[in-house]
Amino acid sequence: xxxxxxxxxxxxxxxxxxxxxxxxxxxxxxxxxxxxxxxxxxxxxxxxxxxxxxxxxxxxxxxxxxxxxxxxxxxxxxxxxxxxxxxxxxxxxxxxxxxxxxxxxxxxxxxxxxxxxxxxxxxxxxxxxxxxxxxxxxxxxxxxxxxxxxxxxxxxxxxxxxxxxxxxxxxxxxxxxxxxxxxxxxxxxxxxxxxxxxxxxxxxxxxxxxxxxxxxxxxxxxxxxxxxxxxxxxxxxxxxxxxxxxxxxxxxxxxxxx
Numbered sequence: 046x047x048x049x050x051x052x053x054x055x056x057x058x059x060x061x062x063x064x065x066x067x068x069x070x071x072x073x074x075x076x077x078x079x080x081x082x083x084x085x086x087x088x089x090x091x092x093x094x095x096x097x098x099x100x101x102x103x104x105x106x107x108x109x110x111x112x113x114x115x116x117x118x119x120x121x122x123x124x125x126x127x128x129x130x131x132x133x134x135x136x137x138x139x140x141x142x143x144x145x146x147x148x149x150x151x152x153x154x155x156x157x158x159x160x161x162x163x164x165x166x167x168x169x170x171x172x173x174x175x176x177x178x179x180x181x182x183x184x185x186x187x188x189x190x191x192x193x194x195x196x197x198x199x200x201x202x203x204x205x206x207x208x209x210x211x212x213x214x215x216x217x218x219x220x221x222x223x224x225x226x227x228x229x230x231x232x233x234x235x236x237x238x239x240x241x242x243x244x245x246x247x248x249x250x251x252x253x254x255x256x257x258x259x260x261x262x263x264x265x266x267x268x269x270x271x272x273x274x275x276x277x278x279x280x281x282x283x284x285x286x287x288x289x290x291x292x293x294x295x296x297x298x299x300x301x302x303x
Contacts, residue, residue, distance in 0.1 A: 048218070048227040050268030051134065051184065055080035058132045060125060062112060062169055063139025065092040068188060068236055071258035072136060077104060079262075084125050084132070086110050087139065112139050112165030122172045134184040134265070135173050137166045145201040155202035162206035167213065174226075181225035186265055187214055188231045191273065191282045195293065207232075218270050229265050232273040233257050234282075 051057060059076055063069040065087035076083050077100040085093050090109040097105035108124055110117035125132060140162045143154045166187050177183030192200045193207030200207075214230035221228055235251045252275050264272035273279035285293055 046222060048222055048268050048270065049182075049184075049225070050227070050266050052266065053079075054262070054266075057081045057134060058084075058125075058129045059134045059136055060084045060086070060122075060132045060173070061136045061138060062086045062110075062165075063137065063188075064096060065089040067138075067254050068233065068257045068261070069136075069138035070096060071254040072138065072261060074099060075255075075258045075262055082106075082129065084108055084121075084129075086121055112168065113160045115168055118168050118172060122169075126176075131176050131180070132173060132183070134186060135169060136186045136188075136261075137169050138188045139165055140188065140190075140206075142203050144199040145203070146199055147201060150201055158202040159206050159209075162203070163209045163213070166210065170217070177226045178221075178224055184227045184229065184265060185217065185221070186229035186231060186261070186272075188233065188261075189214070191232050191234050191279050193232065194282045195286050197297065214270075227268060228270060229261075230271055231261055231264070232271070232279060233260075234273075234275055234278040 054076055059081050061069055061073050061076070061083055064073045064085035069087070073083055073085050073096050082104055083100070084106040085096060086108045087093060088109060088111050090107065093107045093109060097107050106125065106128060108121040110121045112118065141158055143158055145151060145154060170185055173183070173185070177185070187210055189210035190203070190207040192204045193209075193211045196204055211230060211232070214228055218228040218230070236257045237251055237253055257274065260274040261272060273283075285296060288296070
């Protein structure tokens, strides 16, 4: 059994959480151009309004919220239900990246990372699932990271949060495929965003947010579960996962310059 894709985004109702910058903003703009109806959320209302102004009055809903706040998420989804009656696609892009290593580990930063990057998408999925299950239709797409494949430097909290997203998406796929609800696990490599601008090391195969958005939306259209890019980097990291640990750690130390 193969899960469904979306042949065309025209007229589709999409809730993009994390739409004010980076990959989320690029996806929002691409979906507007494709004729989708988008509800866009993040904490930065001013930026969301600027993005919404690129579409027509009927095309965009601006729903500022914090993904760590359950009440704000519930109110945002209820607004969508009131206006549209539901959504065809949840695209969860929101996340935070705080570089952390063992020498500067901060439990408060780790808790903040897990709350936003793991519990945030879980909260959103919990909201949209009942209507999707009732309709036996819909798409859930969650942006994780190739950092979730295996342990990488400077990702002592970020990496575990993204590894958990991989596991979460795998179980969602298993449970929802027979129900007609599609799941898309999105694992970008290095993308030029405000978050990666914090990095003080060379980022191999760095791509633009627009390139990332194109890969994401085309993967959703094809009905892909495992959407990862850029392939020249993500395939290399997938290969590293199957190596014995001594070889894996040697390669990481040899090629990851920090």
